[in-house]
Amino acid sequence: MKGRPLILGAGPAGAMAAIMLGRAGAEPILIDRDAIVGDALCGGFLSWRSAERLRGIGLGLPDIGAHPVTRLALYAGKAEAHAELPETGYGLSRRGFDTAMRALAVSSGAELQIDRIRQLSPGAAVGERQEWRSGSIFLAAGKHDVRGHSRPRQSDDPALGLRIRIPAQAGLTRLLGGKIELHLFPGGYAGIVCQEDGSANICLALRKSMLAAAGGDPRALLDRLAGEHPHFGQRMAFAASDLTIDSIGAVPYGFIAQGTQPGLFRLGDQAAVIPSLAGEGMSIALTSGAMAAKFWLEGGGGAAENYQRAMARAARRPVAVAKLIWETAESERFGQPLVRMAGLAPWLTNLAMRASRIAA
Template identity: 30%
Template sequence: MAASPTHDLIVIGAGPAGATAARVAAGLGARVALIDKAAFPREKLCGGALTTRASRYLAASHGPLPTGLLHPCKAVRFTDGPRLLAEERGALPLTLTMRRALDAHLWRGALASGAEDWTGRRIAALDPASGIVRLEDGAWLQGAAVIGADGVHSMVARALLGDAAPLRRVGFALEAEVDGPPGEVMELDLTAVPYGYGWDFPKAHGRTLGLGGVQALSGDMMGRFRAWLAARGVDPAGVRIKGHHLPFGQMRTRIGEGRVVLAGDAAGLVDPVTGEGIAWAVLSGQRAAQAALAALAQGQPDRTHALYGAAMRDVLGEVRRAGRIARLAHHPFWQPRVLAAIAGSGHLRRRYLQLLAGEMDHADIGLSRMVRLMLRLTLGRGAGGLG
């Protein structure tokens, strides 16, 4: 095998996390290989909602997105099944995109920055200790550092930590695209599924409808989704329904080891309150690349995980706090009170949207605000506690 690595950095997975890592590292002059089993453009099941936070991180690493990739949202409706709880209009901190187009744009950007294109090629094995990656076609590469950005079923996580996400406990979502005229209104059905929600997102060519929750707690998700679609006037037999896991509430306690680190869904970085994963994928990809290059500059690629772990402490704390809030908001005692507060308090709705958009962090809620909020919810006095 090679006396010295073929690449400074090997990035496995070219979704938002991997494409960002590759772009950042190649832009800083590193020799980078970007591997994905799929050839791009490729499909990725996703609602495609981009929060202010996601847009900010995308712009920081990739520059402004072409406007053709974005579709505006002019109103958000909060519902409890067929019951309208409330509607917010005006300047909303959310835009919608199609992942096939967004991810292809990010992948092209990584290549334009100098990353080598190894997409459309499957990996046979990874040796975390040496950074050697063998592909199914017999080729092999060796990275001084390796980033596993290969999604919720990460083979890098399996090779490194001995497991992928525990599938019964991670989130699971079903989605269907419905063709039609461009939509303008986003709907969040807060009771469509226990410990999750339903979404009806407007797109340039129609709508994306979905249902996501924790698989073990949601029973027959497919049956629920079909009934939910029918209740919205969509014939479930007339659309293609697809499912995919998403790691909300299943953040890893370790996100790497030595020269190999995990980013995005592979690290379990999906917000358990909102189901948002693109923002953390982009940020973690950027920080993983920076950590790898800093470790290489010190001549100690094995320090990549130590540097990355330290840089990610704030994000890991945020995902952990979001997990606690999600468990509370979906608890059978609290959920009806939360719904009543959303229906009755414009203040809470705007705060919830700020949280959804990443204009407010879960950390901003703090313990005393949380206690005030719970007190008000218990007494049925709305939700001034978040303000």
């Protein structure tokens, strides 16, 4: 199997690489830890840039039931602002999206294997089932690190992610309409969007200290935010007390891989982690998968370092813009003025959305 590329992770980045490599006849091996596609915490919104790239490989988001989104709504305290998206985006669960991408990868010539990779070293991925060897490994493990290739986490108060999904309800659907909403809090924000089954997906990026102040109880934290922020509370009023709350800790927002090892291509969140309020995480994942496949097809495993540098250059501006917006938005001092400014000058919101897109 030395000549066949290994792709670790069948999420959007890994599946995109598998599709491009498979269609070129490279017979990639796509390894994922789950035989049944799960529902990852992040990535329930796909921007118009993602939709465009997916149309290019023959996957139309409306064809798989994605919920069209045409407007952005911003809330901070009593301030609110609304803007049209430059083009239509989509709300789609990761289960729905990843299922479609995995199926397209297999039909494009990838071989899907199920194994949980425990450790990665040059030329080898050690799984629970067996050791996989190849001169070309594509690391697409999402926000979860693989032993031997952890990303730096240096923040004194790191970001964590929470997600709650509220089942479809007519009143909530009317509130959200065709919008994606961003609710800004001191110390974090929440993104809310309807998905293909009419459910409302609520993803939050918050400082760890906020959870600690709520006694480590995610539901207590959500209830506190709902009480302090009326617009968010209006949405959370539809959430039953027994709904599952998913979480992920120490998300290294702003990380960009500047280099790599020979034969190792870092994709998706292993290449760059953009603050999720930009709605560009999926586009970065897809771009990295396609770019890595292109470099491999032109230069094999020896092209890994050139790919990583090119990917870092492509991610630099959108990640920097999104990080600046995130740091401003979560500030108690600047969050409400930011929303008021967006309300007075909607063109600024449109400019920020375009500036945080990765080049196709």
